[in-house]
Amino acid sequence: MKRWALALSFLCASASAQAPITQTLDDDTGHALDAFHSALARDRARISVWGASHVASDQFTSALRDALTARHGEGGPGLFFPARPLTLYDRRDVALAEGTGLHGVSTRDHHEPDDYGAAGMALDASAPARACARLAGDATSFTARARCDTDEGSLTLVVGAIRRQGWCVASHRLALAIETSTGAHEVCITLERGGLRSFGIDARNARGVVVQNLGVPGSRARDALLWNETSLARELAAHPPDLVILSYGTNESAQRRAAADLRADMRELIARFHRAAPAASCLVLGPSDRPRRVRGQWRARARSSLVRDAYRDAARAGGCAFFDLLAWTGGPGSMADWAIRGWALTDRAHFTDASYEALGRDLARAIDP
Numbered sequence: 001m002k003r004w005a006l007a008l009s010f011l012c013a014s015a016s017a018q019a020p021i022t023q024t025l026d027d028d029t030g031h032a033l034d035a036f037h038s039a040l041a042r043d044r045a046r047i048s049v050w051g052a053s054h055v056a057s058d059q060f061t062s063a064l065r066d067a068l069t070a071r072h073g074e075g076g077p078g079l080f081f082p083a084r085p086l087t088l089y090d091r092r093d094v095a096l097a098e099g100t101g102l103h104g105v106s107t108r109d110h111h112e113p114d115d116y117g118a119a120g121m122a123l124d125a126s127a128p129a130r131a132c133a134r135l136a137g138d139a140t141s142f143t144a145r146a147r148c149d150t151d152e153g154s155l156t157l158v159v160g161a162i163r164r165q166g167w168c169v170a171s172h173r174l175a176l177a178i179e180t181s182t183g184a185h186e187v188c189i190t191l192e193r194g195g196l197r198s199f200g201i202d203a204r205n206a207r208g209v210v211v212q213n214l215g216v217p218g219s220r221a222r223d224a225l226l227w228n229e230t231s232l233a234r235e236l237a238a239h240p241p242d243l244v245i246l247s248y249g250t251n252e253s254a255q256r257r258a259a260a261d262l263r264a265d266m267r268e269l270i271a272r273f274h275r276a277a278p279a280a281s282c283l284v285l286g287p288s289d290r291p292r293r294v295r296g297q298w299r300a301r302a303r304s305s306l307v308r309d310a311y312r313d314a315a316r317a318g319g320c321a322f323f324d325l326l327a328w329t330g331g332p333g334s335m336a337d338w339a340i341r342g343w344a345l346t347d348r349a350h351f352t353d354a355s356y357e358a359l360g361r362d363l364a365r366a367i368d369p
Contacts, residue, residue: 033367035242044206050120050247062213063357069211072208073205076205077093079118089215104121105123113227115197125196134186140205141180141202141204143176144189145174157189164176168195221249243280246282249286249287266315282318284323289334289338308324
């Protein structure tokens, strides 16, 4: 077993003291990240992070992105949505539009099997719709993908002065691509006549690291099994990841699902990603601490350790590395103290910006030592 010992040291907003926390990344096979490391050696790697609210806000993933792109080059934002499909969805490297005529769909609202593409969420247009985004940096390759529900709709992709338009055939997909030699940082999509589902825009460069956050707040590993697997595989095949990161478990710790069922959920989710992206490395992030309030006092949840152990077992069985986020915060009940110190929010479930940034930096050191 490989273990990389890490130390976290960051300056919190409300105190001048530093907090060292030791964490390990487990890899039972010794080779779980080999494919990813090979991609990094070529300075051309894509990391796709799926999960819940920790991922949706792009707080720790943006720090992970900054750390890796500083070492290996800026690969562009990868897959993103030009308008927010969910209230908490964000990208720190893309200025998102409000969008007109679009509404988001995801497992959070529907809790039923559906075609959610590669992200577990999408933008629907039942009438003419438009959204634009501005990238913090340049990209040279752009692709917009959508599903047509009628024969009447059309999708238009505009990058700078270049425009591509495709017309719908019911139950088919549209994929519009634009290549630029000089790079561009503004991109728009227009969906005419409605009846389309947008799976987002992919913007990238020929080289560098891409880190894309695909988080649905409130979701669990079990919810991701509601995505249409054929659609997931089709979308990932268009832009395959070199590293799949699955970050679930904090929401499961507040529920009563049996450990065996939790383990089975994660094993099946890992298996689906292995089938959809067979060349990718795999990393599972365990749950963070989430204490509960009992008679006015914040108490540790026994289920936090139960969920952590179930997902670690599933990671090992699926040939994935495992990052123990519960240990990273100091173990069960630690978030109560973190909130007092100003390192976590008062809900004792989410971190402050500084703590998310520290997590992203530590994770970068773990996967690219």
